[in-house]
Amino acid sequence: MESHILASQLRCPNGAEASEIAQGMNEANSVLNRKCIDLLQLRASDSVLEVGPGNGAFVADMINVADNISYMGLDWSSEMVAEAERLNEHLVGLGRAQFQQGNSEQLPFEPQLFDKVLAVHTLYFWENPGDHLAEIRRVMKPDGLFCIAFGDRSFMKDLPFVPFGFALYDQADACELLRSSGFQIKNAYQYKESGLSNTGDRVNKTINIIISEA
Numbered sequence: 001m002e003s004h005i006l007a008s009q010l011r012c013p014n015g016a017e018a019s020e021i022a023q024g025m026n027e028a029n030s031v032l033n034r035k036c037i038d039l040l041q042l043r044a045s046d047s048v049l050e051v052g053p054g055n056g057a058f059v060a061d062m063i064n065v066a067d068n069i070s071y072m073g074l075d076w077s078s079e080m081v082a083e084a085e086r087l088n089e090h091l092v093g094l095g096r097a098q099f100q101q102g103n104s105e106q107l108p109f110e111p112q113l114f115d116k117v118l119a120v121h122t123l124y125f126w127e128n129p130g131d132h133l134a135e136i137r138r139v140m141k142p143d144g145l146f147c148i149a150f151g152d153r154s155f156m157k158d159l160p161f162v163p164f165g166f167a168l169y170d171q172a173d174a175c176e177l178l179r180s181s182g183f184q185i186k187n188a189y190q191y192k193e194s195g196l197s198n199t200g201d202r203v204n205k206t207i208n209i210i211i212s213e214a
Helices: 003-011 015-039 059-063 078-087 089-093 129-139 171-180
Strands: 047-051 070-075 097-101 114-120 140-151 184-196 202-213
Touching: 003 015, 015 059, 015 078, 015 114, 015 140, 015 184, 015 202, 047 059, 047 129, 059 070, 059 089, 070 078, 078 089, 078 097, 089 097, 114 129, 129 140, 129 171, 140 171, 171 184, 171 202
Parallel strands: 047 070, 047 114, 070 097, 114 140
Antiparallel strands: 140 202, 184 202
């Protein structure tokens, strides 16, 4: 797939390639997603919002951490919402998981609704990141946790699809952005892994995970 097409698909999977793109993202990001789930410190009866869940491959991992966790996934891609509902049909039927098409720049939720919020590999696509963060903070409970994870600029800059619509950050950039949006940084982690890129090539990744409070 040409780099500019791949970039567009990573931003919003659509059309005939959507399912394949989602599967590739799941394979590339499985370790990261599970690290983030651990760091969210999920507890019984938590209400969770995930921004950009794709096809919802890791929803059951979150819901099964503790009793009575409820989950809402919001994704730009209507194709991903439909596939997430299909893959998580049982949890949707039980009323424990919901999926909705939408944009985190204007979240369709009441204030102070969620205990935990997760956003993995979405930061690059936010044209006005302060607006997205303000909305996330608005829908979080006062003692809630926000986990945001993204690839560091140091390795992302060399990926062939990045010039086509990706804004890159390092950990210091992202922490400052969070603070300027009213978040308090609780912990910032960085880890390295060798794994698949969304191109299918093996790359050495530097990943940032930041945990903050509203």
